[in-house]
Amino acid sequence: MRLAHLGFMDTDTQNTSPRTLEVLSLPELAERLHVTAQTLYDLRAKGRGPRGFRVGPRLLFRVVEIEDWLARMEAEDARRRDRSRQ
Structure with missing residues (x-):
């Protein structure tokens, strides 16, 4: 995990906490989730990705x-499970 040093682009830096600047690249996110980058691209194309x-x-x-x-x-998955049990 890296910090994106983009604060200079924001004119209102007082509302920017270091936590909101933490970013992951696509390969980093894929690695963390143990999925392929293509899986993330596919989810995003379907409107279900981050x-x-x-x-x-x-x-x-x-x-x-x-x-x-x-x-x-997680919430969507829980709703699907609850519906399937009814």
């Missing part, structure tokens, strides 16, 4: 967004 942004050619993901995305995936 929100990311480009800096030049690199696709980056804020760690806080990844955590939110994982929580949404």
Whole structure:
């Protein structure tokens, strides 16, 4: 995990905590989740992947967004399980 040093691009740096600047690249995220980069591309194409942004050619993901995305995936999975049990 690296810190993106992009604070100079934000005119309101007082609302930017170091935590919101933590980012992972696509290969780093894929490695952490034990999936391929293609899996992440496919999820994003279906509208089910984490929100990311480009800096030049690199696709980056804020760690806080990844955590939110994982929580949404867990909640969706729990709802599917609950429906299948009824």
